Amino acid sequence: MSRFILIASGKGGVGKTTTAVNLATAMHSMDEDVTLVDVNFTTPNVGIHLGAPVVPITLNHVLSGRAEIADAIYEHESGIKVIPSSISISELKKLEESNLSSIVKDLNHISDTVLLDSAAGLGSEAMTSMSIADDVVIVTNPEMPAVTDALKTAKIAEELGKNVLGVIVTRTNGSKSEMSLKSIKEMLEIPILGVIPEDDCVKEALAMRNAVFLTHPYSKAAVSYGEIAGKILGKRFEAPKRSFFARVFGL
Ligand SMILES: Nc1ncnc2c1ncn2[C@@H]1O[C@H](COP(=O)(O)OP(=O)(O)OP(=O)(O)O)[C@@H](O)[C@H]1O
């Protein structure tokens, strides 16, 4: 049986897809068999983050019974398996998202760990993907509106009997105006799995259309994602070490 981990948020644009692609690549580097599924049907972004070409068969085809799940799995250069959603508007109109639960048994044979990159909020597509998750990881920025919305998502997940693993606080910059980790933890009443600082390397990785964990392995964001992935899997993450010369010359 696979472990289905949903990467969710209340507010949009907080860093879910960035988190999903980096946790997937970090987990793979720790010898975990991982599949990343884009369940953000209306605005799928995994392909953009990973530089995937437009593919002929997507999750939409599987959900509408026009393809088997095996036909919608693509291997990324990193070694992770990816099941993309369609970016086409006509495919979106044909979408049968409620069929997601009926393909879980097929997804179960694909990988030990299945990461689901959710849509934001608590609309029907986010709720459908939450319904198939075992564990939920909440992503938020350290700002009151994002944390307030994260609280709703965490509470709904708990009410549905999901195992909320904790929250990842992304894009922290240490400014006085942002919420402290202590306040975020007190408000959400769930563990803080890790903190990802605001990091230009993440933006550079997006421009390179790859995970920062792979493009900038020494960056703070990459190391933090590696540590969080290790925590989720119960494995030890060894951060790569830079040589003396690389450190001195900023290589
Ligand atoms: N730690 C970070 N440092 C700098 N930029 C970041 C960081 N994390 C995410 N970003 C940027 O924030 C933007 C939104 O990220 P992302 O697409 O992962 O959010 P999302 O929660 O998946 O959005 P949506 O709700 O629309 O699916 C992207 O441009 C991404 O590069």
Ligand SMILES: [Mg+2]
């Ligand atoms: Mg996203």
